[in-house]
Amino acid sequence: EPEVTQTPSHQVTQMGQEVILRCVPISNHLYFYWYRQILGQKVEFLVSFYNNEISEKSEIFDDQFSVERPDGSNFTLKIRSTKLEDSAMYFCASSSESSNQPQHFGDGTRLSIL
């Protein structure tokens, strides 16, 4: 079964540095998402992306964050000037349609800010 893959599985970064989290969505999917899960807390929506632009973003997704689909396969989340509170699991997801279809999730990247 096709999978969403995320790299790296664990990223450790000094506070203030920039990080790029990478995702390869399922190949025929058109809708892409990033979510965040702070340890022990709920999964929070960050941003959705379709047709090479952001279709929706949450209040968490401020100017510190950006997303990009640099080629036909990758979908990246960039966090500039990381803060301690950015430490979390970041999940990428994709779906074939936007209307009420399940999203397929990657295994996540654990981001640790020191």
Add this chain to the structure above:
Amino acid sequence: GNSVTQMEGPVTLSEEAFLTINCTYTATGYPSLFWYVQYPGEGLQLLLKATKADDKGSNKGFEATYRKETTSFHLEKGSVQVSDSAVYFCALTNYGQNFVFGPGTRLSVLP
């Protein structure tokens, strides 16, 4: 806005016990409802879904029925196994809007 409420965990059961994890939602219109499972150290996996009222989603012995009259989507399993130990998330999406997740319920099954 849309929201999902789940029963507080953790839930601890003995092997072969009956499981119910309650989930209720608030949404306009007719959302689709999902249960996702997160095993230790892993990502979110779709467990089952239901897209309209009275639909029953089922997978791996788990079931949940979309009850519009009570705005609920309770997860049930007749006989849990140790391998079912995980965190279970109820979620909804409404006509292309982003997914909204409940807070998760941690299930521990003891041998």
